[in-house]
Amino acid sequence: MHWPHARIRRARNLETQERVAAARRDNPESEQWLGLLEAALGENENGAVWEAAVPSPRPAAERPVKAPLLSDVQMTVDGRAARGWVRRLLTLAHPGNARRIDGMALLEAAVCHDDERLDALARAGGMEAPALRVVAQMAALPLLQACTRRLAGELPPSWWEGYCPMCGAWPVVAEYTGLERKRRLRCGRCGTGWAIPVLRCVFCDETWHENLGYFTPEAGEQTHKIEVCDTCKGYVKGFTTVRALPPWAILLDDLATVPLDVVALERGYRRPDRPGYALRAEVVEVGGGRWSLEGWFR
Numbered sequence: 001m002h003w004p005h006a007r008i009r010r011a012r013n014l015e016t017q018e019r020v021a022a023a024r025r026d027n028p029e030s031e032q033w034l035g036l037l038e039a040a041l042g043e044n045e046n047g048a049v050w051e052a053a054v055p056s057p058r059p060a061a062e063r064p065v066k067a068p069l070l071s072d073v074q075m076t077v078d079g080r081a082a083r084g085w086v087r088r089l090l091t092l093a094h095p096g097n098a099r100r101i102d103g104m105a106l107l108e109a110a111v112c113h114d115d116e117r118l119d120a121l122a123r124a125g126g127m128e129a130p131a132l133r134v135v136a137q138m139a140a141l142p143l144l145q146a147c148t149r150r151l152a153g154e155l156p157p158s159w160w161e162g163y164c165p166m167c168g169a170w171p172v173v174a175e176y177t178g179l180e181r182k183r184r185l186r187c188g189r190c191g192t193g194w195a196i197p198v199l200r201c202v203f204c205d206e207t208w209h210e211n212l213g214y215f216t217p218e219a220g221e222q223t224h225k226i227e228v229c230d231t232c233k234g235y236v237k238g239f240t241t242v243r244a245l246p247p248w249a250i251l252l253d254d255l256a257t258v259p260l261d262v263v264a265l266e267r268g269y270r271r272p273d274r275p276g277y278a279l280r281a282e283v284v285e286v287g288g289g290r291w292s293l294e295g296w297f298r
C-alpha cells in the first residue's frame with residue numbers, strides 16, 4: 001500500500017544531525033523528547049507544505065499594539081499532510097493512541113499554545129497531558145518556523161513586550177551576540193528574535209535594578225547565566241554567543257543547559273506556565289472540506 005506520510009523524516013542538514021547526536025549522548029534521559037524534536041527538525045525541512053500555510057497577517061492598523069503578528073489569523077494547511085505529521089509524532093510518543101486524537105484540533109491548540117484545550121484532547125485520547133503538551137510543542141514547530149521565515153519582515157519595527165512578537169510565547173533564551181552584546185530574546189517555537197533592554201524583566205516589565213539580577217556558574221562557563229527577577233520570580237537563560245542561534249538550535253541549546261534550570265528552580269525561580277499572549281489563530285484545511293479518508297486508509 002502506498003503510505004506517503006508514514007515515515008519520520010530525519011534532518012538532512014549535517015549540523016542539525018551532529019547537534020542532535022551530541023544532545024543524545026549528553027542527555028540520555030531526554031531520549032523521548034529528543035526523538036520528537038528530531039522529527040520536528042526533519043519536518044521543518046519539508047518547507048513547502050508549511051510555507052503554503054503561512055497566513056497573511058492582519059494589517060498593522062487593525063492589530064492591537066500588543067498583539068503578536070499571528071494573532072487572529074487563519075492558517076490554511078494541507079489537511080492530509082498536517083494530519084499525517086501529527087499522527088507520526090503521536091505514534092512516536094504514544095503508539096496505539098495516535099488515532100484517537102484529532103490532528104487538526106491538536107495543531108490549532110498547539111499554535112495557540114492553549115494548554116487547556118490540549119489537556120482536554122489528552123483526556124479524550126487517553127494520553128497523559130504532559131506527554132501531549134510536548135507532542136503539541138513539536139507539532140507546531142514546522143508551521144511556526146515557516147511563518148518566521150516568510151513573515152519576519154512584517155514584524156513591528158519596535159516591540160516592547162517580553163513575549164514573542166510573532167507567536168506570543170515567552171522567550172527561551174536571551175542572546176548576547178557580537179561586540180555590542182545587545183540583549184536579544186529568542187523564541188523556542190518560531191525562532192523569532194527581538195531586542196529588549198538589559199534592565200527589564202521579560203515577564204513582568206520590572207525595571208528597578210535592585211529587583212533584577214543574574215547567576216553565573218562559579219567556575220567554567222562564563223558564557224551562560226540565569227537572569228532572574230525578584231518581583232515575579234521568573235527566569236530566563238542568558239547566552240553569550242559569537243553568532244545568533246539558528247531557529248532550529250534554540251531548543252537543543254535549551255536542553256543542553258538544563259543544569260541552569262536546576263539552579264534557577266532550586267532558588268525558587270520558574271518559567272511562567274501560561275504563554276505571554278494567548279494567540280487566537282485558526283488552523284483549517286485547504287478547501288475547508290469536512291470529508292476526509294481519515295481512518296479508512298491510514
Ligand SMILES: [Zn+2]
Binds near residue numbers: 164168189192
Ligand atoms: Zn515565537
Ligand SMILES: [Zn+2]
Binds near residue numbers: 202203204205231233
Ligand atoms: Zn519579573
